[in-house]
Amino acid sequence: MSDSPLRPSSLISTVYGAFVRGxxxxxxxxxxxxxxxxxGVESQAVRSAISRLKKKGVLEPERRGATGYRLSPAVHPVFDAGDRRIFASLEPADLDDGWAMAVFSVPESExxxxxxxxxxxxxxxxGNIAPGxxxxxxxxxxxxxxxxxxxGLSEYVHLFAAADYAAFSDLPEAVSSWWDFPAIQAxxxxxTGAYAPVAAKLALQDGIDAAEAFRHYVPMLTEWRRLPYLDPGLPAELLPADWNAVGARQVFQQLHEVLAGPGLRHVQDVTGTAAGGQP
Known part of the structure; x- marks a missing residue:
């Protein structure tokens, strides 16, 4: 894991996104x-995190024979987009796919x-290539x-689809100034340092207990789900030769394949639900 503890609200969001949503x-x-x-999260911290997620419009209270919360309909598209980014967009983009450019101007009063x-x-x-x-x-x-x-920010922005970079700098060198590669690689x-040993250990086991899978999977996915957003998925020819995303993705994919299924079974055992069903 990272040096700082994962926030209870982040862990809860992962539980909802990975298990409860389905x-x-x-x-x-x-x-x-x-x-x-x-x-390792105490009940009071859970209740406080739920309150914050409710205020943000992520969760809505709903009683179904017991006090509980459901995902707000408004955040379903956000979770769906997250799925595409986290699970589908694992390979670098193709240079021939071109670029998306956003140009914005916002009044000082706003x-x-x-x-x-x-x-x-x-x-x-x-990446920021120039002011705005x-x-x-x-x-x-x-x-x-x-x-x-x-x-509600679309009125400030012009979006363009650009085919290619025409001139006048060396593109890999320019790209390295538009994105903070060292921070992404860190x-x-x-x-990888936290979870490659977990992947190696599990590879030697013959199966895994569902509860143990849950305990590994939720923190791992919570740590991982930030990274595909920090990493734009630039074409491989524009990346540093020592780009370490490939190895990290392999660790994530291995753990996802091993842990997601048993982790879901554990959640269903605890909640008495089945995929797509009701408690």
């Missing part, structure tokens, strides 16, 4: 507290929107469009 989208507070206790745009574009994987000009692989265009509309190295 099992009806609702879980009782009691069952969630049981699951989170297995991750500079909070400028900060939000910078933050969100960075989170999507855009941001670039990303072309496959991120639709995600950027959806995000800007969802957050994040991948931290993940």
């Amino acid at each position: 099992s009806g989208g609702w879980i009782s507070v009691a069952d969630l507290i049981t699951l989170m206790s297995e991750l 500079r909070s929107h400028r900060y939000q745009l910078r933050t969100r574009l960075t989170w999507l994987g855009f 000009v941001w670039l990303a692989p072309g496959r991120l265009l639709e995600d950027a469009r959806d995000m800007l509309v969802r957050l 994040q991948y190295a931290t993940f």
